[in-house]
Amino acid sequence: FSPAAASRAPPPPLSHLSPLSLSSPSRPPSRRTSAPLPSPLPSSLVQPSLSPSLSLSSPLSLAPSLPRSLAPFLSLSLPPSLSLSLSTMTTEISRATDPQAQPLPAEGEAQEGPALEMAEQPPSVKLAKSVTVDAPGEPTVLSLSEVQLGRKTTARSNMSRNSQISRPEGYVPVGQRPSVRLIHSSHHITAEWLTEVYHMRGFLEEGGKVTSCNVKPLGEGEGVMGVLAICTVELENAKPHAPKQFVAKFSPIKTSMPSMLVRAIFGAEAHWYNDMYEEEQGLGRPAAFFVGAKLFHKRWWKRKPVFCMLVEMMPKPLYSRTSGCDNLQHLRLVMQSLASFHARWWNAEKKPPLEWVSSPGRDYFGIMKNALIFAVKKGFPALKTAWGDAYDPVLQMKPLIMQKLKWYMGAVFADPLTLCHGDVHLDNIFFDESFPMGLKMIDFGNIQIAQAGFDVAYFLGQNVEPELRRTCEAELMSIYHETLVRDGVQNYSLEDCWRSYRLNLFRVLINVMYVSYDQFAKDAKKKRGIYADKLSHSDVKLKETYDATNRRMCQALVDAKFDELLRTEGKTMHSVCRALPCCA
Numbered sequence: 001f002s003p004a005a006a007s008r009a010p011p012p013p014l015s016h017l018s019p020l021s022l023s024s025p026s027r028p029p030s031r032r033t034s035a036p037l038p039s040p041l042p043s044s045l046v047q048p049s050l051s052p053s054l055s056l057s058s059p060l061s062l063a064p065s066l067p068r069s070l071a072p073f074l075s076l077s078l079p080p081s082l083s084l085s086l087s088t089m090t091t092e093i094s095r096a097t098d099p100q101a102q103p104l105p106a107e108g109e110a111q112e113g114p115a116l117e118m119a120e121q122p123p124s125v126k127l128a129k130s131v132t133v134d135a136p137g138e139p140t141v142l143s144l145s146e147v148q149l150g151r152k153t154t155a156r157s158n159m160s161r162n163s164q165i166s167r168p169e170g171y172v173p174v175g176q177r178p179s180v181r182l183i184h185s186s187h188h189i190t191a192e193w194l195t196e197v198y199h200m201r202g203f204l205e206e207g208g209k210v211t212s213c214n215v216k217p218l219g220e221g222e223g224v225m226g227v228l229a230i231c232t233v234e235l236e237n238a239k240p241h242a243p244k245q246f247v248a249k250f251s252p253i254k255t256s257m258p259s260m261l262v263r264a265i266f267g268a269e270a271h272w273y274n275d276m277y278e279e280e281q282g283l284g285r286p287a288a289f290f291v292g293a294k295l296f297h298k299r300w301w302k303r304k305p306v307f308c309m310l311v312e313m314m315p316k317p318l319y320s321r322t323s324g325c326d327n328l329q330h331l332r333l334v335m336q337s338l339a340s341f342h343a344r345w346w347n348a349e350k351k352p353p354l355e356w357v358s359s360p361g362r363d364y365f366g367i368m369k370n371a372l373i374f375a376v377k378k379g380f381p382a383l384k385t386a387w388g389d390a391y392d393p394v395l396q397m398k399p400l401i402m403q404k405l406k407w408y409m410g411a412v413f414a415d416p417l418t419l420c421h422g423d424v425h426l427d428n429i430f431f432d433e434s435f436p437m438g439l440k441m442i443d444f445g446n447i448q449i450a451q452a453g454f455d456v457a458y459f460l461g462q463n464v465e466p467e468l469r470r471t472c473e474a475e476l477m478s479i480y481h482e483t484l485v486r487d488g489v490q491n492y493s494l495e496d497c498w499r500s501y502r503l504n505l506f507r508v509l510i511n512v513m514y515v516s517y518d519q520f521a522k523d524a525k526k527k528r529g530i531y532a533d534k535l536s537h538s539d540v541k542l543k544e545t546y547d548a549t550n551r552r553m554c555q556a557l558v559d560a561k562f563d564e565l566l567r568t569e570g571k572t573m574h575s576v577c578r579a580l581p582c583c584a
Contacts, residue, residue, distance in 0.1 A: 165280055165353050170200070174270045174356075175295040182292040184306050186229035186248055189215050194233060197310065198242060201289045208237035215248070225445070226251055226266070230313070243289065243312065251307040259304050263295055264358060265445035266307040271356045272444040273309060282344030283337060283421070284440035286312035314440065319426040322544045324465050324552070328472055330431055333438050334459060335476045338424065339483035340437075342452040345419035346489050350449065354419065359449040361413025369409040372510055373583065376405060379513020386520035390550045394509070397563045401506070404570035406583075411569070412451060412503050416492065422446030424459040425549075450507075453500025456480060458508050460501070461556040462549040469552075470559065477501065502560045509553060520546075 172178050180196045183189065194210040211234045218228035227250040235242055251266045272281070273288035290310040297303040319325045325334075350359050360368040380398050383391045401408070421428075423446045431439045460469055460476070481494045523529035530543040 165276055167275065168277055171274070172291075174267060174274055174291065174293050178290075178292045180290070180292070182294055182306065183308055185250055185253060186215050186217060186227060186231075189213060189229070189231060189248060191233070194231075197290050198235075198238070203239055203242035203289075204235070205237045205239060208235065210234070211236050218247075227253075231310075245313045246289075247286075247311045247313055249307075249309045249311060251305060253304065255304065257304075263305045266305065267293065267295070267356060268358065268447050269444040270307055270309060272447060273311065275353055279436075281341075283341040284435050284437040285444070286314055286440060286442060288312070311442075314430040314442065315432050317427060317429070318431050319429075319463075320545075321425050321427055321463060322541070322548050323426075324463055324468075324548065325426055326465070326468055330439075331464065331472065331476055332479055333431070334424075334429065335456070335480040336483045337437055337439055337441075338421075338452075338455050338459070339480045340487050341421070342418040342455070343484050343487035343489050346484075347416055348419045348449050354449070357419065357447060357449055359417075361417070361450070366413075369413065370583065372507075373405060373409060375510050375514045375517070376401070378517040379510065382517035382521040383513060386516040386524050387546070387550050390547075391554050393558050394554055397557075397566075400563055400566055403572050404566045406573040407571040408503075408506070408566070412507050414451075416451075417449050418452050420448055420450045420452065420455045422448050422450070422454070422458075424455045424463075426463050451500045451504055452484075453497070453502075453504040454507055456497075456501050457504040457556075461505050461508050461553050464552065466552060466555040466559065469556070499565075502562060502565050505553075505557050505560055506562055509557065512550070512553065 178200075180200050181193065183193060191210045191213050194213055195204070195208075198204045198208070198210060213234075214232045216230045216232075218230060229248045230245065231248050232245045233243075235244065251262055255262065257265075270291050270293050272285070274291040278285055278287065288309055288311045290308070292306075292308045294306040296305070318327075318330070325331055345354075348354055348357075350357060350362070360372070380395065384395065421441060421444065423443050424441070428441050428443045429439055430442070456477075460473065477497055478494065481492075481497045484492060484497075520530070524531045527533070530539045530546075532539065535543070
């Protein structure tokens with residue numbers, strides 16, 4: 001691309017160009033949606049000071065990786081004499097039906113008419129890897145513009161567009177009464193109730209109905225973190241895209257969790273499924289066609305919040321936390337997906353559309369840091385009680401960790417922060433070539449604003465065998481950093497990636513410490529659960545999972561030389577209240 005050449009070769013009149021639109025196939029662009037930041041495009045295309053029309057030589061590559069979320073906001077205008085070829089993962093492309101369509105109205109003009117209708121119902125292309133224009137000889141002009149609210153705009157930063165993000169069709173805020181009655185458990189799923197839901201979502205033609213439904217509980221039904229069931233339905237007079245099998249997820253009716261914690265965990269997942277389109281979130285996830293919640297009851301001291309989510313059925317997982325992942329290509333794909341997700345929400349703040357998300361380092365004036373300090377103090381002895389000598393190398397670091405703990409809590413929540421999944425393990429990741437991003441993730445109850453290294457440490461520290469991790473860790477971190485930079489993150493070096501990863505490995509261990517003193521250490525003393533003389537099938541699976549993840553987690557901290565990081569960077573800091581269990 002040559003800005004100088006662009007100035008020498010003025011573009012031909014728009015009336016001589018036949019439009020070709022690139023757009024997401026899932027839905028037409030919303031009038032409320034602002035254009036995502038096209039970071040993978042050459043900077044010369046998005047700098048406001050340059051002309052939007054550039055002179056191209058033959059042949060020419062337009063962009064190495066056009067993100068699918070960017071597609072609805074690009075319009076390529078080419079003379080009829082040119083040929084356009086696309087190298088894509090999956091491609092659907094056709095020319096606009098009306099070659100005489102007028103340009104979109106400028107700001108202040110009427111936003112009605114055939115031009116706007118054409119923009120809202122464009123032809124489509126999925127995830128173009130490259131676009132090549134073959135000119136017949138002399139330099140040719142390609143016009144590229146972004147459209148938002150029917151007018152041309154310049155590129156926006158990630159956070160400036162978040163407040164204008166579009167809401168899904170039929171959006172109802174979490175906690176408000178949906179048009180269909182909210183049910184409390186899988187026992188209340190009936191064909192009649194599902195018929196109402198399917199009509200609300202437009203899955204049925206007039207007179208259509210759900211004729212039968214089969215509900216099969218997952219696991220043992222009532223679980224600490226929710227009730228899951230697989231639902232299989234038979235339909236009459238349904239549209240082709242109506243789901244015939246899905247997962248129903250409910251918050252637990254009987255649980256020892258405080259209502260505030262139920263509301264926070266299930267509310268976060270409900271917001272993530274309900275408030276935005278998947279392509280605007282930057283991370284593949286199942287589609288949810290019903291999200292209902294009752295956050296408060298009149299007798300709030302007796303009844304817990306209620307959440308009901310009907311979610312797309314995922315394929316069988318290829319891996320588990322117990323087995324680990326030994327496929328390098330899939331490891332690369334996870335790291336690329338996490339990097340794109342983190343870049344999408346880089347420097348995220350707790351404001352719309354993320355006003356509901358947890359920010360442990362800043363919520364309630366940072367009091368959550370004290371909760372983590374309490375977990376560390378209680379967790380060290382619990383690790384020994386619950387897991388024996390599995391964490392002996394880490395327990396040897398205890399004096400140094402306790403000495404630097406207050407410094408650590410400041411460092412691990414220092415900027416830059418982003419949105420993190422918070423629970424990136426193999427039981428929550430589903431791989432499939434048909435997915436637009438190659439994978440989808442579930443279980444967003446722990447989504448939070450944190451350092452990007454938290455998700456990276458969670459995945460590499462607990463899901464990859466130490467021998468394999470040592471051989472590919474450097475490559476995976478390089479891929480992760482390259483994707484961050486490609487997707488627009490600036491002033492964040494590969495060394496910064498490594499430091500955040502090393503810091504957050506211990507933060508992942510704090511999660512293990514919490515469940516160790518809150519559950520497993522108590523079970524070990526009373527010889528119950530996974531410590532009982534006779535184990536149930538679910539207890540055997542749980543024990544195998546923790547045996548595998550504990551071994552990997554301990555070795556990851558040792559390999560990352562976490563103690564060396566504390567010695568070289570950590571400062572000895574004490575509070576005046578350091579004798580209290582929640583202070584360092």
